[in-house]
Amino acid sequence: MAVAEKRILLKYADEPGYTPDIECYKKHGGYQMLEKTLKMKPEDISAEIMTSGVRGRGGAGFPMGMKMKFLDRKSGKPIYLVCNADESEPGTFKDRQIMYKDPHQLIEGMMITAYAINAKLAFIYIRGEMQEGARILENAIKEAREGGYLGDKILDSDYSCDMVVHRGAGAYICGEETGLLESLEGKRPNPRIKPPFFPAVLGLYQCPTLVNNVETLCNVKHIVEMGGEEYAKIGxxxxxxxxxxxxxxxxxxxxxxxxxxxxxxxxxxxxxxxxxxxxxxxxxxxxxxxxxxxxxxxxxxxxxxxxxxxxxxxxxxxxxxxxxxxxxxxxxxxxxxxxxxxDTTDMVEAMANINAFYAHESCGQCTPCREGALWLKKVTTRMVNGGAREEDADLLKSIADQIEGRTICAFGEAAAWPVQSFVAKFKDEFIEKARAQANGAGKNGKMGAFTLA
Amino acid sequence: MSEDKKDQLITINVDGKDYEVPPGMNLIQAVEKYAQKEIPHYCYHEKLSVAGNCRMCLVEMGTPMRDRATGEPILDDNGVQKIGWMPKPAIACNSNTSPGLHIKTDSPLVKDCRNGIMEFLLVNHPLDCPICDQAGECRLQEFATEYGRGYSRFIEDKNVKPKRTRLGPRVTLDDERCILCSRCIRFSQEIAKDDVLGFVDRGSYSTLSCYPGKELANNYSLNTVDICPVGALTDTDFRFKMRVWFLKQAKSICTESSVGVNTVVWAREGKIYRITPRQNDGVNDTWMSDSGRRLYNLVESEMRLLAAKFKKDVVTTEKAIEKAVDILKGAKFGIVGNTQSSVEEMAGIQSLAKSHGAPVMFVGHIQEGDDLLISKDATPNTRGALLTGLTKALPYRQRDVVGRNLKKGEMKTLVVFNEDLIEAGVDKSLLEQVDIIYVGSQQNATSEMAKVVIPSQVVFEKAGSFVNQNFRLQKFEACIPAPQGVKSDAAIITSLRAGLGDEDASSSLAKIWESLSSDVKEFEDLSYSRIPDEGVQLDGSRFDQLNYIETGSLHYEAQPELAETA
Missing domain, CATH: 3.10.20.600 (Ubiquitin-like (UB roll))
Structure with a gap:
């Protein structure tokens, strides 16, 4: 008996006839929460978010309320809100559902968050490959601006905040928040060293910046709607x-x-x-x-x-x-x-696939990730092409160990963890690969998965 | 580093031992200076911003633990404050000293980190040390010996990248050797202010490159070669010419301008192969101009004077000096000094002038400054001429002193030190009325007119000292032997003086400094051997009223009230 879905963010997205335009969104109660919010005190919204306990949906699961608390409000510099819509982690296709089908939900969530942190400018950094998504968001922002939901004096209040869509150029590393900020500034997306460049203090243009995932920011709307305490009861x-x-x-x-x-x-x-x-x-x-x-x-x-x-x-x-x-x-x-x-999966081939991804996506800034990720790829590519050696399993683990915890950003872990776990848990397959090849299988470089299927 | 103030020192712990260090000092520097331990690094450079990308300087770091709620120190059973070690190693280059900071630089984890980084840096590095110019002064070689594993586990194909990219007129890049430390990029942005370098492509295929349509052509481009920790950036002029371990180094001072950039001159068997900057944090930090590096061309220039002449006939230097003495004995003479001369030579000229009542004149040399390491004064020792009393006015503020003096018609002879008076604009007909005794290293229109020509040494062939724009007295060593028969200015002056009957004539630096220290207030208690490598700051306030032309450079600020009129 399957557990029923509880659709909050995707409540309307897949409803027949639901369109991404503002009229449809408003018909479904859209922008009422923004209206409600603008009558609240910003710090009360922050408090609700803190109470809700909502954690970041991008990968690290860091509590959003804490992130907001870390924002340096004493510096006198402008505070920016950045939505991380660079959804690129292999296997992930959730944020795009929201952006493509229900873009105004994201915009409303962002405007509420922006009001809570008193940001005057918000950015959506969208993955370069999502051209259609960028177009939909651009259009939605235009509609929202015309409707008075963003821009100058939002809904006739004293609060103004504009929103910009920025398209990436096709790099996974732009999903790393400081790499994203560099890219947003128009530079090569080399992640920044932390300390001192924590986004909450020295973020976009060296100003305090709140960076959150699409799904996380959408949740804000619902937190305001049901109240932090009520939200915290879910899950x-x-x-x-x-x-x-x-x-x-x-x-x-x-x-x-x-x-x-x-x-x-x-x-x-x-x-x-x-x-x-x-x-x-x-x-x-x-x-x-x-x-x-x-x-x-x-x-x-x-x-x-x-x-x-x-x-x-x-x-x-x-x-x-x-x-x-x-x-x-x-x-x-x-x-x-x-x-x-x-059980038809060849774990060495799966590993080779993952390694190829990380070798291609390493920004190349710091040594362990740059050289290690490519080396890992070269080893597993050789293994699936008929050149596997029994000692390769240990070599792979050793390379991964030399990357983990020694890089500028978490990409090092992202590249090392799969290797460490694949080798630790399927070492016999890695060794078997070498033995089978020694016995004549897979030497032509075309076998592999086919031999097992 | 400014003077350490005892009461402000804090304690840090390096590998279990406490050291007193200044607060807020970069950790790599503090550990090197106070704990005498090297934290290996590639991308970190003390004069550039921190990039933190090579990861070679990873160390274990910990800070004294405090209770989060109360802020009270957390003590162990012995009443000593506990140290909270960070779970991951941290880069030392991005950390500063703070009270109670604990670091481990030789723990198994740290060794493993270095080992791993070395291995990573080498997997795609061409092991072409036998033909690499950097060999012998390569950080990759040095640290591979110290921290590498000694064998390779890498059996894959190495990456292929461009081997000889022309980045600019003087710099050639071997991209395969590049370890992507970004020092050159940061130098171009931060020091040269000529942002032309960047990385293209990504991951291990990242490649250093100039922006489209740009080239690394600024006058400081060769500093990128100096700071490149590996053999990626090479000096197109020096490339493949010489193994560095064959070269002898001598400390010198650049004569390009009054900045007085400290240099090292690298020579073998009397031939100079390259000039590199020598660190002096009060003058040039670790930089120098490209143009300054090429001054060694003076040594073998086509215009080099190598033979003494009397009335156009080649004679021995001794003979030429004899003839010069004869001429000088006969009549009143004047001297054209040169602010290229060293303090010691100026002292000799001053003695010569004083004992024979000869006026000393100068010609000014100004150039475009760059507000970095080239000042508007194109000579290295204008302040030296002031201190030795050779002139009271700034040469470049005077107009045609030589011409005006000649017009008076009193002088029958002119002793000219390495100066081209024709080029300086002195009326040729006036010069034709006097006998010229030319002492210098380079041939020019004036030497062509001279009755006596005495060849002299260039700066690389002699020792001496200059006083730079900051009134910093700096000495230079002889780097190569002079060509046969070519004497130093000091020796020539001494011979002339001896010939004219001056009894105290001596070209010994020690002797000259004996009188300098007693005659010149600013030189009190100094001797040549007591001038340290980094120079001595003198008090130049006696000349504060002069309207110097320098507009400001790395460690020099123009005089505020006079700069306007300069």
Missing amino acids: RPNNTGTRIWSVSGHVNKPGYFEFECGALTYGELIYDVCGGIPNGRKLKAVIPGGSSAKVLRADERFKGKLKDGTEFDWSIEDIPLDFDGPMAAGSMSGSGAVIVMD
Whole structure:
């Protein structure tokens, strides 16, 4: 029996006849919360957000209220709001649902947030590949400006704030918030060194800046609507609200689903919601939160203690679908991208695919990530092309260990974690690859997955 | 570093030992200076902004723990404040000293970090040290020896990048060797203020490049070669010419302008191969101009004077000096000095002038300054001429002193030190009325007119000192031997004086400084050997009323009230 979706952000998005224009949005109660907000004190909105406990939906899961609190308001510099719409984590396709189908929800969420932090200018940094999304947002902003929902003297109040859509140029690293800010400033998106360049203090144009994900900012509208306390009742403590999960890979019904945090488990998501694994094959592994999250093995047991002290002993199917569940299992919920792999998956090939991505996307600023990511790719590419050696598994792990924790930004971890976990959990396959090739299989560089399928 | 004030020092702990250091000092520098430990680094440069990209300086860092709520120190069982170590290693270049800071520079984790970074830097680096100009002064070589693993685990193909990109007229780039530290980019932006360099492409394929339509052509472009920690940026002129370990280094001073840039001259077997800046935080920091680096061309220039002449006939230097003495004995003579001369040579000229009542005249040399390391005064020792009393006025503020003096018709002979009076605009007919004794290293229209020509040494062949625009006395060493028969100005002056019967004539630097220290107030208690490498700051207030032409440079501010009229 599948757990029902709880659609808050995606409430209307897929409703037949729902269009991204402002008339449709207003018919569905749009911009009423902005109107309500403008009569409130900014600090009260911040307080509601803090009370709601809403955590960032971009990957790190950092509480939004805390981010707002860190903003340097004493500097006298302007404060900027930036929406991180550079959705690029492999496996993730949730933010685009909102931006393409319900852009005004994002704009309203952003305007409320902007009012709360007294920002006069807000940016949506949208992934370069989402041309259509940028066009939709541009149009929505135009409509909102005409309707008086942004721009000068919003809804005849004293508050003014404008909004700009900025398209990226096709780089994953622009999703890293300081890289994003560099790009927004017109520079190469090299992430900044922290300290001192924390966005809340020295962000866009060296001014305090709040950077949040699309999904996170949309939540603000609903927090204002139901009140922080009420919002916090959705989900579980420390895992409040709903989340949109993008499920891809070997399931019968891949797609995006919005659930109350912790309302179901990964097992229920895969088997009940997504209809299980095709053709009666077996689950082999799950990447629970985007390609940079550590892979979980189907036959693993996860034991330990949660923060509240309760002990757990989970299989992959028992892990709660929220922030803390995958974290307790040694991985993370990341961007909410669940990648399912069945027993036909060649883990070395999967690894080679992931490594190719990170080698291509490393900005090249700092040594460990720049050189390590490409080396990892070169090793796994060689392995799948018939040149695997038994010692490559250890080499891969060693390279990843030399990257993790030593880079300027979290990209280093993003590139290292998959390798560390793949090798740790499927080392036998890496070694078997070399042995099979030594015995004549896969030497022509065209085999691999086909031999197993 | 300014003077350390004892009472302001704080304690930091490096590898278990406490050190007293100034607060807020860069950690790499503090550890090097006070703990005598090197934290290896590539991208960090003390005169540039922090980039933090090479990750070679990762260390373990911890700070004294305090209770979050109360702010009270958290103590261990022995009553000592606990140290909260950061979970990840941190880069030292981006940290400053703070009270109680603890760092580990040789823990297993730190060693592993360095090992890993070295391996990463080398995987795509061409191991072409045998043909690389940087070999012998390459940080990659040095740290590979110290922190590398000694063998390679990399069996893949290395990246291929452009091998000889012309970045500008003087700089050639080997992109495969580049470790992407961005020092050159930061230098161009921050010091040269000529933002032409950047990276294109991404990841390990990142490539240093000039912006389209731009080139690295500014007069400071070769500093990028100096600060390149590897052999990526090379001096097109020096490229593939010489192994650096064959070169002898001598400390010198650039004569390009009154800034007095400190330099190192690199030579082998009497031939200079390159000139690089020598760090002096009161003068040029770690930089110098490209034009200054090319001054060694004076040594082998086509116009170099190598033979003494009397009435156009080649004679020995001794003979020429003899003839000069004969001429000088006969009649009243004047001297045209030169602010290119060293303090010691000026002292000799001053003695010569005094004992024979000869007037000393100067010609001014001004140029375009760049407000960085080239001043408007094109000579290195104008202040020296003031201090030695050779002139009371600034040469470049006077108009045709030589011509005006000659018109009086009293002088029958003119001793000219390395100066082209024709080029300076002195009426040729006036010069034709006198005998010219020309002492200098370069041939010119004046030397062509001279009755006696005595060749002399260029700055690289002799030792001495200059006083720069800040009244900083700086000495230079002889870098290469002079061509046979070519004497120093000091020796020539001494011979002339001896010939004229002056008993105290000496070209010994020690002797000259004995009288300088007693005759010149500013030189009191100084001797040549007591001038340190970084120079001595003198008191120039005696000449405050002069209207100097310098408009300001890296460590020099123009005189505010006089700058307007300059």
